[in-house]
Amino acid sequence: MPLDSPVRLGIQVQPQHAEYHAIRDTVLRLEELGVDIAFNWDHFYPLSGDRDGKHFEAWTILGAWAEQTERIEFGTLVSCNSYRNADLQADMARTLDHISAKGGTGRFIFGTGSGWFERDYDEYGYEFGTPGTRLKALAGALPRIEARWAKLNPGPTRKIPVMIGGKGEQKTLRIVARHADIWHSFVAPDDLPHKLDVLKRWGDEVGRDVSQITVSNELTRRRVDLEYADALYDAGVRMFTLGISGPDYDLAPVTEWMAWRDAKNG
Template identity: 35%
Template sequence: MRFGIKTRPEHTTWARMRDVWVAADDIELFESAWNWDHFYPLSGDLAGPNHEGWTMLAAMAQATRRIRIGCQVTGMIYRHPAVLANMAATVDIISGGRLDIGLGAGWNQQECDAYGIELPPLRERFDQFDEGVQVIIGLLSQETTTFAGDYFRLTDARCEPKPVQRPHPPIVIGGRGPKRTLRAVARWAQQWNAINLNQAEWRELKQTLHAHCAEVGRDPAEITCSVNVRMNSGVEQAAEDAAAWREAGADLVVLNLPHNAEPAVLEPLANALAPLA
């Protein structure tokens, strides 16, 4: 089993988050570090501070040297996918090829209402998401991309310079929808990330993913299956939860740190997780 960390950029400071990521960068057990793509906090005072995810990734790419970095996950509704592709290429270059591109359809009604961003009905949202993923992959991997969809249209579009990772940085699709999300994972992703599930629910969805892979001729072994464990009850409980996910068959556990976490928590956490690695 492999391990990552996630720091929620709500109710905290840039300096504290940077210090946690830099400390994780020095601990070999942690292979990746993640933030999220929201503009409002999701807990506590919803009018409180929350840092923007992608500008933070660019800074973290410069602050770290080894650990992989990503946003878990980027809401497709927030940015035109061609703009996001250019952002991703630049962050991958800054990091020296350490970016994972986390993508999701988006869901936060409060943020959309506040900013005047349209949040389409679910079916339309996933149609838009499918097109957006194809636009991003095309721009990052091809010299020029022409795409004629219902939501996005590109004509001989370029994204230069290209990212370090070829043909493109790994695509991480987050969600648990058995029809649309897992079908998109089977078609395009190198990692599937699932949250807020128990092991029985996750096993059932994993079987659904395998069925989608069979339909599109994809080897499911090519797809890393990751889950999140909230570290709300201490290091030992987090290790027990991770062990349960290892038994269930998850490849990667991302430890969701409290928003006030200090770098000092990482070494005892790594020691507790080491027997599972």
């Protein structure tokens, strides 16, 4: 992994329990604060609190973020591959790339995964299948997405970074080794060396040097203190993500983690 890379902080503005103006204003404030990346998530219902509470769709939001921001990178942590045709995803991603470029290069990060939230599938009429069938679909979609990016006119303004979420050793990490620029997971520091070794073995098998894949991890799945974050850093993590939820989107933890990021970056 590129251990000499700077630490980057991504904030997942969870699009739940809030009016849209609160989401919009939060992203603008994150950019002003100097956060590196703004993420949302790709679900149709809240994942915490009132499960029938207010909620907004991810990719529509990304179009607004692409236009209203100037510096911050953005994306979905992560999109569900099942919800959109692969070629359509590629075209949507390319379009977001151009909307956000503003005379330079785009700022969109294409995060993707196989999907897991069964209610989304049931309520919106998608076939839930099994973890295996959903991973097979993801593995089939990524070459189509890459091929479509090569065909589109105009093409993307840059190589759109691909972020893949998950930790499964037999299928997910093989997909990561072949396609990802960023690998995102919730893996604990003690387990990361083993997972990275598996990733390297898959890289060797598919003929790719995985040493430049950025390792990303969560600051929110459990109570994470500075010691835990330091351990993730020592294990090779260089992108850290923090989730915040509506209705109020408390930014106090964001400023604390930004101070930690800045100290790591010297």
